[in-house]
Amino acid sequence: MMFEFRVQAVCPETGARAGELVTPHGIIETPVFMPVGTRATVKAMSPREMEEIEAQIVLSNTYHLYLRPGVELIEKAGGLHRFMNWHRPILTDSGGFQVFSLSGINRIKEDGVEFSSHLDGSRHFMTPELATRVQEGLGSDIAMCFDQCVELPCDEETARKSVERTLRWARRCKEVHRRDDQALFGIVQGALFDDLRKDCARELIAMDFPGYSIGGLSVGESHDEMYRILDLLNPILPQEKPRYLMGVGFPTNLVEGVARGVDMFDCVLPTRNGRNGTLLTSRGKFNIKHSRFEEDWGPIDPDCDCYACREFSKAYIRHLYRSGEMLGARLCSWHNLRYLISLMKGAREAILEGRFPQFRDRFHELFSTGKV
Ligand SMILES: Nc1cc(CSc2ncc[nH]2)c2nc(N)[nH]c(=O)c2c1
Ligand SMILES: [Zn+2]
Numbered sequence: 001m002m003f004e005f006r007v008q009a010v011c012p013e014t015g016a017r018a019g020e021l022v023t024p025h026g027i028i029e030t031p032v033f034m035p036v037g038t039r040a041t042v043k044a045m046s047p048r049e050m051e052e053i054e055a056q057i058v059l060s061n062t063y064h065l066y067l068r069p070g071v072e073l074i075e076k077a078g079g080l081h082r083f084m085n086w087h088r089p090i091l092t093d094s095g096g097f098q099v100f101s102l103s104g105i106n107r108i109k110e111d112g113v114e115f116s117s118h119l120d121g122s123r124h125f126m127t128p129e130l131a132t133r134v135q136e137g138l139g140s141d142i143a144m145c146f147d148q149c150v151e152l153p154c155d156e157e158t159a160r161k162s163v164e165r166t167l168r169w170a171r172r173c174k175e176v177h178r179r180d181d182q183a184l185f186g187i188v189q190g191a192l193f194d195d196l197r198k199d200c201a202r203e204l205i206a207m208d209f210p211g212y213s214i215g216g217l218s219v220g221e222s223h224d225e226m227y228r229i230l231d232l233l234n235p236i237l238p239q240e241k242p243r244y245l246m247g248v249g250f251p252t253n254l255v256e257g258v259a260r261g262v263d264m265f266d267c268v269l270p271t272r273n274g275r276n277g278t279l280l281t282s283r284g285k286f287n288i289k290h291s292r293f294e295e296d297w298g299p300i301d302p303d304c305d306c307y308a309c310r311e312f313s314k315a316y317i318r319h320l321y322r323s324g325e326m327l328g329a330r331l332c333s334w335h336n337l338r339y340l341i342s343l344m345k346g347a348r349e350a351i352l353e354g355r356f357p358q359f360r361d362r363f364h365e366l367f368s369t370g371k372v
Contacts, residue, residue, distance in 0.1 A: 003141075003183040003210055005242045011356040014259040015234060018351040021242055021263075023141040024181045025081065025089045028056045030242065030263040031347050033254065033340040034091060036271065039064050040074075040084040043271045044330045045337065047086045053306060053338040054345070057089040057141075059266050062134045063098035067117050067124075071137040079139030091266070092140035093246075094131040094173075094187075096147045097215070108148065110165075128172040136179045144213060145173040147187040152220045159191035163200045174207055185244060187215040192225050194232055201236045211242040214262070218247040226253065230260035237261075251280055251343060255363050258347045259356070265344070270336030275329045277321045280339050282363075284370035288332065293318045306338035307331075 004022040011017075021028040035042045035050065037058045042050055050058065060080060065071065077083035080090055096113070099106055103115035103124075112127030128146040135143035146169045148162045166189045177184045186204035190196035204212060214233060217226050230245070237243055244264035245257050254265050270280065277288040281301035288300075299309040300317065308317065308331040320328030343363075350359030 002181050005211070005240065007240060009352045009354075011259075011351050011354070013357050014360070015261050016258045016347070016351050016356045017261060017263060018348045019242070019263055023057075023089045023183070025087060025141050026056070028089055028264075029345075029348060031254075031258045031344045031351075032056055032264055033344045034059050034264060034266040035337050035341075036266055036268045037084070037086075038268075039068075040080060042333075042337070043275070044326070044333050045271075047084070049334065050086070050337075051088075053334065054341055055088070055337065056341075057091055058086060059091050059093065060084075060138070060140065061093050061095065061098055062131055062138070063093075063095035063102065063126075065138060066095065066126075066130075066134050067119055071134045075137045079137075081139060089141040090138075091142040091244075091264075092135045092138055092144065094135065094144040094146040095126055096131070096144075096169075097149050097246075099126055100149065100151075108165075110168075112146075128169040129176045132173045132176050132184070136177070136182060139179075140182060142183050142185060142211065143177075145170040145184060145186050145209075147189060147215055149189060149216050149219065150191055152191060154191050156191075156193050156196070159189075159193050159196050162191075163189050163196050167200065167203050170204060170207060174209070183210040185209055185211040185213045187213040187246070188233060188237075189216045190229075191216055192221060192229065194229075197229055197232055198236060201233055205236075205238060209241075211244060212237050213244040213246050215246050217245065218249050218253070218267075223253065223256070227256055227260065230257060230262065234261040251340065251367060252364070254340065254343060255347065255360055258344070258351075259360055267340075270340050271333045274333030274336045277328070277332060278336075279332055280336050282339075282366050284367055286370075288314060288318045288321050288328075290318075300332075300335050301339065304335060304339060304342070306335050308335040308338075 009018045019030045106115035131146035147166045150162045186209040245262045282303045293314040296314040350356045
């Protein structure tokens, strides 16, 4: 069996799940945080270091790799796993979101999206078929349908049109998808409109995808609005299939997403914030450049087992950061990634041991104190 998802335990109080996702490149234990490697690298981290922090799966981007170096080159290298020397699972996003958020002048047509490359302004036309073909060429284990994510706030008519287009495009992706060693996920859209979200989910479920992504969130809505949509979709999406909440997120959103039946998360936060000195810890977040750390000889996080926390002081990392030294960005990213990976590992263990509600309360109690 190329692709299989097994739910191993469900928290009776919340519905949080612990599971195993079997892929051609290995088994993923869920809930899982997936580091983002947009241009075929998780910034500042080598594959060996990613294995050391127990990263199980990394993300990459169709949009970026299609523009540079091009899927043809990566196919000649033997696919993305060989090209980047990462032999665990890879998930690729379809490019829809990036076309709208990164490229210049884009024009949506029924057939696809016309856009200018953010690299050199060259004109391109991305279609559901091309997005699917590129992901098959990259050889990721999990691929995304080409969807249309709308910016918030948006009116119901605009959201309805994006749902209808997303569904037509999902059918077209499924129609041309051939690789049986790659799972294609449908992406639920519908902005913050309950009926649109339910209709979109039901139509995608009827197409019988092996997993479902929840798109159109973490795009500026409040936490409560995000949680309302998750509460709405949790009972509708098939319990026996994985749920992936795209672009999320901040530690509190991860724990609350797990409590609402989400299995997979990704976010650029740990590496992007790491590079500007913002650190995520069990006791809240802080920025290392603050003067209060000048003579702080302690670790970033006393509860963290990562290389940065075991071997270096906050004072030293602050010095590196202020001097613009690359090691500063590396150590901050290293810690933030390990923190989120460990947070999901802890949630999984708590669910398996029947103590997730206590884990969740303890997390909020410590994280919100901001006692750093
Ligand atoms: N918030 C958010 C984030 C992403 C990027 S997920 C990602 N790709 C690469 C790294 N991370 C989304 N992607 C798609 N296709 N659709 C969405 O609605 C959407 C929403
Ligand atoms: Zn650490």
